[in-house]
Amino acid sequence: xxxxxxxxxxxxxxxxxATLTARLTTVEARLSDAVAHSDxxxxxxxxxxxxxxGKRLRPLLALLCAELGDGARPEVVEAAVVVELTHLAxxxxxxxxxxxxxxxxxxxxxxxxxxxxxxxxxxxxxxxAASTVAALGPEAVLxxxxxxxxxxxxxxxxxxxxxxxxxxxxxxxGVLADKTASLLATSARLxxxxxxxxxxxxxxxxxxxxxxxxxxxxADDVLDLASSGAESGxxxxxxxxxxxxxxxxxxxxxxxxxxxxxxxxxxxxxxxxSDLSGDEELAAAVAALRAHEVLGETRALAVGWARAAIDELxxxxxxPVKEALVAFAQALADRAA
Numbered sequence: 097x098x099x100x101x102x103x104x105x106x107x108x109x110x111x112x113x114a115t116l117t118a119r120l121t122t123v124e125a126r127l128s129d130a131v132a133h134s135d136x137x138x139x140x141x142x143x144x145x146x147x148x149x150g151k152r153l154r155p156l157l158a159l160l161c162a163e164l165g166d167g168a169r170p171e172v173v174e175a176a177v178v179v180e181l182t183h184l185a186x187x188x189x190x191x192x193x194x195x196x197x198x199x200x201x202x203x204x205x206x207x208x209x210x211x212x213x214x215x216x217x218x219x220x221x222x223x224x225a226a227s228t229v230a231a232l233g234p235e236a237v238l239x240x241x242x243x244x245x246x247x248x249x250x251x252x253x254x255x256x257x258x259x260x261x262x263x264x265x266x267x268x269x270g271v272l273a274d275k276t277a278s279l280l281a282t283s284a285r286l287x288x289x290x291x292x293x294x295x296x297x298x299x300x301x302x303x304x305x306x307x308x309x310x311x312x313x314x315a316d317d318v319l320d321l322a323s324s325g326a327e328s329g330x331x332x333x334x335x336x337x338x339x340x341x342x343x344x345x346x347x348x349x350x351x352x353x354x355x356x357x358x359x360x361x362x363x364x365x366x367x368x369x370s371d372l373s374g375d376e377e378l379a380a381a382v383a384a385l386r387a388h389e390v391l392g393e394t395r396a397l398a399v400g401w402a403r404a405a406i407d408e409l410x411x412x413x414x415x416p417v418k419e420a421l422v423a424f425a426q427a428l429a430d431r432a433a
Contacts, residue, residue: 128146131181141213142221157284191214236289240282285302301409311399314401317342343390398428402426
């Protein structure tokens with residue numbers, strides 16, 4: 097079982113940090129049980145990403161929001177397991193569609209076992225998430241199902257791209273809301289819900305999660321260009337190579353399409369549209385976007401969404417939980433900056 101850590105969310109209160117660390121350890125043990133399978137291949141492939149570790153951001157967010165009520169309820173741990181199983185399942189599928197060779201510093205599942213096995217293991221994990229959430233009652237099942245639907249729609253819309261009448265930047269923000277923000281919002285919602293919080297509190301943290309998720313992915317778009325693979329756990333420029341849209345590239349394309357771009361901007365769009373399968377070509381594209389001011393514009397967008405997430409928390413009572421939620425959104429802004 098990989099070591100657990102609460103560093104994904106800044107926690108300055110020692111008592112809260114100790115409580116969440118202990119509960120996250122319980123979640124980790126339950127995750128290991130939940131992915132276990134009698135079939136040898138299914139068992140080893142299902143454990144692949146669990147054993148690779150990760151920040152466990154979604155279960156941690158659920159555990160943290162539950163502390164606005166009674167975080168010691170056993171249903172809270174189960175809710176945290178559900179959101180992480182759902183997240184892990186989506187990663188198996190995403191890596192196949194994006195042809196990502198690395199995930200969390202380890203070879204991606206499809207690189208080890210092939211696309212068909214990786215897709216089927218993702219399906220198995222979605223099934224385990226469904227069986228786990230079933231024990232939490234029909235409302236939780238409906239919430240998880242709607243989240244799963246949004247995850248699929250987000251991936252679909254990313255794959256098909258915007259229609260001729262869509263604004264590509266707005267379309268992309270919608271993709272981020274479905275692919276990333278939906279599960280963060282559900283993590284916060286289920287945590288607060290099973291912690292016994294009032295419905296008003298549940299809605300507050302869910303809206304926080306929605307905005308936080310967009311900020312999170314925009315910050316990732318920045319880091320994909322501005323950081324090394326060792327920092328991000330992914331190969332820099334993978335999205336560029338696979339022609340997956342990111343905000344810096346979309347902002348650059350918008351300039352050129354509007355006629356406000358320079359000759360160099362148009363040349364860079366041509367480079368992005370060219371064959372980037374070679375490492376030298378990909379490195380040149382990454383370096384050019386890294387030096388372009390559209391990266392700064394993406395940083396500013398990430399900061400704006402993070403601040404909007406913080407604004408959602410205004411109705412919550414002061415205390416270490418609210419402080420941690422604010423600090424996490426602020427950390428995302430700092431990460432992008």
